[in-house]
Amino acid sequence: MKNCEQFRELVEAYALGALDPEERAALEAHLATGCADCSKAVEEARWLVSQLAYAAPEAVPSDMLKGRLMQSVRADAQALSETKPRVMPSRSVISSWLWAAVAALFVFSLYSTWNMRRLQDEIRQANDRAAALLQQRQKTEQQLAAAKREAMILMDPSSVKISLAGQNAQGPQLEVKWHAQLGVVVMGENIPMPSPHHVLQLWFIPKAKGAKPMPSMMAWPDANGKFILLISNPPESMDATKALAITEEPEGGSPWPTSTPRWSGGVS
Amino acid sequence: MFLAAFTSTGHPEVSLDATLLSRLLQKDVSAFEQLYDRHSRLVYGLVLRILQQASTSEEVVQDVFLQLWRNADQYDSSRGPFVPWLCTMARNRALDQLRLKSERQRRREDQPDELPPLVVAPDYEKALDEKRRAERVRALMASLAPQQKKAIELAYFEGLSHSEIAAALKEPLGTVKSWIRNGLLRLKEGLRATT
Numbered sequence: 414m415k416n417c418e419q420f421r422e423l424v425e426a427y428a429l430g431a432l433d434p435e436e437r438a439a440l441e442a443h444l445a446t447g448c449a450d451c452s453k454a455v456e457e458a459r460w461l462v463s464q465l466a467y468a469a470p471e472a473v474p475s476d477m478l479k480g481r482l483m484q485s486v487r488a489d490a491q492a493l494s495e496t497k498p499r500v501m502p503s504r505s506v507i508s509s510w511l512w513a514a515v516a517a518l519f520v521f522s523l524y525s526t527w528n529m530r531r532l533q534d535e536i537r538q539a540n541d542r543a544a545a546l547l548q549q550r551q552k553t554e555q556q557l558a559a560a561k562r563e564a565m566i567l568m569d570p571s572s573v574k575i576s577l578a579g580q581n582a583q584g585p586q587l588e589v590k591w592h593a594q595l596g597v598v599v600m601g602e603n604i605p606m607p608s609p610h611h612v613l614q615l616w617f618i619p620k621a622k623g624a625k626p627m628p629s630m631m632a633w634p635d636a637n638g639k640f641i642l643l644i645s646n647p648p649e650s651m652d653a654t655k656a657l658a659i660t661e662e663p664e665g666g667s668p669w670p671t672s673t674p675r676w677s678g679g680v681s
Numbered sequence: 682m683f684l685a686a687f688t689s690t691g692h693p694e695v696s697l698d699a700t701l702l703s704r705l706l707q708k709d710v711s712a713f714e715q716l717y718d719r720h721s722r723l724v725y726g727l728v729l730r731i732l733q734q735a736s737t738s739e740e741v742v743q744d745v746f747l748q749l750w751r752n753a754d755q756y757d758s759s760r761g762p763f764v765p766w767l768c769t770m771a772r773n774r775a776l777d778q779l780r781l782k783s784e785r786q787r788r789r790e791d792q793p794d795e796l797p798p799l800v801v802a803p804d805y806e807k808a809l810d811e812k813r814r815a816e817r818v819r820a821l822m823a824s825l826a827p828q829q830k831k832a833i834e835l836a837y838f839e840g841l842s843h844s845e846i847a848a849a850l851k852e853p854l855g856t857v858k859s860w861i862r863n864g865l866l867r868l869k870e871g872l873r874a875t876t
Contacts, residue, residue, distance in 0.1 A: 425865040426843065426858065430776075431836040433844050456761075461869050463765035465837045466772065467811075467818035469730035471722040478739045479721070483714060485743075486750050490710050 415439065420451050428458035559643050566592045566643075575657060577601075577676035587640065587659065587676045591651055597644040599659070601676075604634040607661045613640070613675070614666050617648050618656040626658065631666045654680045698763045705753045713750055720764060721746070723811065724771045731775040731838050732782075741778055745771045764811070776840040821871040828852070829860040836861060 420443050426432050427440050444452055566572050567590050575589035577599070587601035599615060607613055615629040627648065634640040648654055658674035660667075698719070704712035724745060729738040748770065822830055828850065835841045835849060847857040 422862065425862050426836075429833075429836045429861065429865070430840060431843050431846070431861060433842050458865075459769065460761070460765055461865060461872075462837065463769050464814070464818050464868065464872060465822075465833070466723065466727045466765075466768035467815040468822045468834075469727045469838070471815070472726040472729045474721055474725040474739055474742055475735075478725075478743060479717065482717065482743050482746055483710070485747060486710055486713055489750065490708050493708055 415443070417443075417448060417451055420448075421454055424451065424454045424458040425461065428455060428462040562595055562645065563598050563641065563643050566590050566595045566598045569595070573651065573680075575678050575680055577657060577659065577678040579676050580673070585638075587678075589657055589678065591647065591680070593651065595645075597647045599640070599642040599644070599657075601634075601640045603638040604640040605638065606634060610664050611661050612664055612666065613642075613659050614662040614670075615642060615644065616658045616660065616670060616674070617654050618658060619648075620653055620655040626670055628666060628668055631662070651680060656680060702753065702763060705750070713746075716749070717746055720767060723764070723815075724767060727768060728771050728775040731772065731779055731840075737778060737782075738775070741774050742771070745774055772837070779840060817872065818868070821868050824871075825864050825867065826860075829864045832857050832860045833864045 420440055423432060423436055423440050427437060432440065440451075444455065569592055572590040572592040572595075575591060577587040577589060579586060584605075585601055585603045587599055587604070590598045604613075612631040612633060614631045616626040617629055618626050629647070630642050630644050632640065632642045656677060656679045658670070658677040660670045660672045660674050662671055698716070701712040701716050701719075705716065721742065725738060725742050728741045728745075729735065732738045732741065745767070749767065822833070825833070832846050832850065832852075835846045836843075841849065843854055843857050843861070846852075846861075847854045850857065
C-alpha cells in the first residue's frame with residue numbers, strides 16, 4: 414500500500430500519460446479518496462507537462478487551413494445570428510403595422526359577413542329548390558297514383574258506366590265509371606271552359622226523398638277540352654245514389670248547387 | 682469563470698488572450714481569428730511533431746480550433762490558463778490520431794468532444810511571452826542527457842508508457858521511470874528559476 418509520498422512520485426508520469434495501467438489505476442484510486450495534496454500535485458504536473466509543447470519546433474500551417482477554418486466559423490456565426498430573436502421594431506413601425514392589421518381585420522370581417530350572407534342565401538335557395546322538387550315529385554307521384562287508380566277503375570269490368578248528358582243535346586257528353594271500392598272517374602272530351610272564376614263541380618244526388626245533393630270534387634277541363642275527375646271517396650253505396658250532376662260553381666266550390674246542372678245522368 | 686484565470690496574470694499577452702476569449706464567448710469571428718493567428722503556429726508545430734504528416738496535422742488543428750469556437754461558453758476558470766489548455770487538447774487529439782493510425786488503440790466514437798483535464802499554473806509560474814517560454818523550454822530539454830530527453834519525448838510526443846519506452850530504448854523499466862521523473866523535475870526547477 415503506497416502512501417501519499419509514494420504516490421507523489423508518480424504524478425509527473427501520470428500527467429504525462431506514461432504510467433502503466435496498474436500504477437495509473439492505483440493513483441486514480443488514491444485521488445478518488447479526495448487527497449487534496451496529491452490532486453493539487455497532479456494539476457501542477459499537468460501544467461508542467463503542457464510546457465513540453467514548446468519543445469516542439471513551431472511550424473506555420475497552410476493558408477488553406479485558415480481559410481477552411483474561417484469559412485466554417487463564419488458560416489456557424491451566420492447561422493447563429495439568423496436564429497437570434499429579431500430586434501423589436503420602433504413604436505411608429507408598430508403603430509403602422511397595428512393599423513394595417515386592424516384595417517385588414519376590418520376588411521376581412523366585412524368580407525366574412527358578406528360571404529356568410531351570400532352562403533346563407535345560396536343555402537336558402539337550394540332548400541327552396543329542393544322543396545319545390547320534392548313537392549313536384551309528390552305531385553307527380555299523386556298524379557301517377559291517380560292515373561293508375563283511374564286506369565284500374567276504367568279497365569275493371571265491375572265498374573258501372575254512367576252517362577252524363579248535357580243541357581245541349583248537341584254538346585259533348587261526360588262518361589262516369591263507378592267502382593265500388595276504387596272510386597268514381599268522370600271524363601269527357603271537348604268540354605268547354607266554365608265562366609271566368611268558376612269551376613265544374615260534381616254532385617251526388619241521393620235517392621232518399623228530401624235529401625240534398627252531396628257536393629263532391631271540382632275540376633277544369635284542360636286546354637284541349639279534356640276533362641277528367643277522380644273521386645276516391647264516393648258515397649259508400651251506389652244504390653243510395655239516384656243520379657250524378659255537374660254544375661258550374663264559383664271558384665272554391667259550393668256547399669249546394671247554385672246553378673242548373675250542365676251535365677246529369679241517373680245511376681241505374 | 683475561467684476568464685479570471687487569464688485576467689489574474691498581469692502579462693499583456695495573457696490579458697490579450699483573456700480579452701479575445703471574452704469576445705469569443707460572444708461569437709466574435711474577429712476574436713477567433715486573432716486567437717488563431719496568435720497560437721496556431723505553436724499548436725500546429727506540436728501536432729506536426731507528433732503526427733509527422735502535414736495533411737493529418739492540419740485536420741487535427743482544424744478540429745482543435747473548431748472545438749474552441751463551438752465550446753468556448755462551456756469553459757470555466759477551473760480549466761486554468763488558456764495556452765496550456767489549448768496545447769493539452771491539441772496533444773490529446775494528435776495522440777488519438779496517432780493511435781488510430783497505428784491501430785494500437787481505436788478512438789472511441791463517444792470521445793471526440795472530450796475536453797482536456799484540469800491544468801493549474803503553479804504559484805511560481807509567471808507570465809512569459811511565448812517566444813521566451815519556448816526558448817527556455819527548449820534550452821532546458823537540450824540540457825538533459827540524450828536518453829533522458831528521448832524518454833520524455835517518447836512519452837510526450839508519441840504517447841508511450843514507461844514499459845513501452847523501456848522496450849523501445851532497451852533500458853530497464855526503473856531507469857526509464859527515473860529518467861522521466863528527474864527530467865521533468867529539472868524542467869520544473871528550470872522554469873521556476875527563470876521566473
